[in-house]
Amino acid sequence: MNANDHQNIRGFIKFGWAGISFEGGSFVSRSEKLENPREALAAMNQGLLK
Structure with missing residues (x-):
């Protein structure tokens, strides 16, 4: 387990x-790619509402 796994x-x-997302054989935190973590929460909520 490495630091990325902990993230x-x-x-x-x-x-x-x-x-989380799966890219290039390793997990990458989606929140790292978003400037605002609230966007990740909004994206999750959009997925639940569909």
């Missing part, structure tokens, strides 16, 4: 499946 665990706890 994904924290992302999952905060945002559920919207908090």
Whole structure:
């Protein structure tokens, strides 16, 4: 387990499946790609409402 794994665990706890993504064979926290973590939360909520 590395630092990226820990980041994904924290992302999952905060945002559920919207908090992580799978890229290039390793998990990357989606919140790292968003300037505003609220965008990740909004994206998760959009997915739940569909």
